[in-house]
Amino acid sequence: YEKIEKADGGKDELAEIGRTFNGMMEALETNYRKQEQFVSNASHELKTPLTVIESYAKLLLRRGFTNEKVAKEALGAIVNESVRMNDLIVQMLELAKNKEHASLSISEIDISLLLESTASQMRQAYNRTVELHGVASLFIQSDEQKLKQLLFIILDNARKYSEDKIIITTAQQEKTISIAIQDLGEGIAEDQIPQLFDRFYRVNKDRNRKTGGTGLGLAIAKELSEKLQIQMNVQSELGTGTCFTLLIPFIIEGNKEERK
Ligand code: ADP
Numbered sequence: 001y002e003k004i005e006k007a008d009g010g011k012d013e014l015a016e017i018g019r020t021f022n023g024m025m026e027a028l029e030t031n032y033r034k035q036e037q038f039v040s041n042a043s044h045e046l047k048t049p050l051t052v053i054e055s056y057a058k059l060l061l062r063r064g065f066t067n068e069k070v071a072k073e074a075l076g077a078i079v080n081e082s083v084r085m086n087d088l089i090v091q092m093l094e095l096a097k098n099k100e101h102a103s104l105s106i107s108e109i110d111i112s113l114l115l116e117s118t119a120s121q122m123r124q125a126y127n128r129t130v131e132l133h134g135v136a137s138l139f140i141q142s143d144e145q146k147l148k149q150l151l152f153i154i155l156d157n158a159r160k161y162s163e164d165k166i167i168i169t170t171a172q173q174e175k176t177i178s179i180a181i182q183d184l185g186e187g188i189a190e191d192q193i194p195q196l197f198d199r200f201y202r203v204n205k206d207r208n209r210k211t212g213g214t215g216l217g218l219a220i221a222k223e224l225s226e227k228l229q230i231q232m233n234v235q236s237e238l239g240t241g242t243c244f245t246l247l248i249p250f251i252i253e254g255n256k257e258e259r260k
Helices: 013-063 068-096 111-126 144-160 190-195 205-211 217-227
Strands: 105-110 130-134 139-143 166-172 176-183 231-237 241-249
Touching: 013 068, 068 217, 105 111, 105 144, 111 130, 111 144, 111 166, 111 176, 139 144, 139 241, 144 166, 144 176, 144 217, 144 241, 190 231, 217 231
Parallel strands: 130 166
Antiparallel strands: 105 139, 166 176, 176 241, 231 241
């Protein structure tokens, strides 16, 4: 776009309008570039598993009918890559939803109950020890489904990138509740932390291929936390572990759910 040059430094009304116009156009352009980058990354990320699927399917056609071992290996890889593609698509659709216009559905939530049910899911599905510490019963008003989704992303990462127990600690502060999710895993180097929330960013692509990561989880978590007015902090040390802390306000504004 053509920047309105006269806007620079002018004091009259026209210059003011010019500055507003320039600001809006700049924001649009930044958004457009981001979108373009997203589409380009997304195509690349989807193409990789598809290429693997194609080559294993060809191998299966060529040698799978006479060699059972080859058939098993090929089918295993095809299933893995299909799951990965599905994860990618589900998460990309999640990010593509226009979050700004998505309305919140506010209800009263017992944080301790919510954490207990999320932790027990984790224990059952992955046979992992999850310790819960802190305040026994805490109520907030927020969007339960979105909050659950946010907690799940962070807990699931703690599970993926560590092998030991996961420790969740809640505490009550003046107008917020803090939830700290601590793992004793591999940790994250300090200089990587600012990029963690970028779409498709993964600290170690090879390593994460094994854990089935997409690099979109924390980008979704960031959007959810903004929507829920939750402050998210990360503390980490390589080789020691990582702690994600959520500062959740007691009350956020939104549509109140009909109470039965
Ligand atoms: P992914 O699908 O790869 O897990 P995320 O967006 O959820 O994507 O996370 C981005 C990257 O941040 C991960 O690939 C991983 O390298 C790093 N990460 C996130 N959580 C943790 C954690 N608890 N411990 C160590 N590294 C983590």
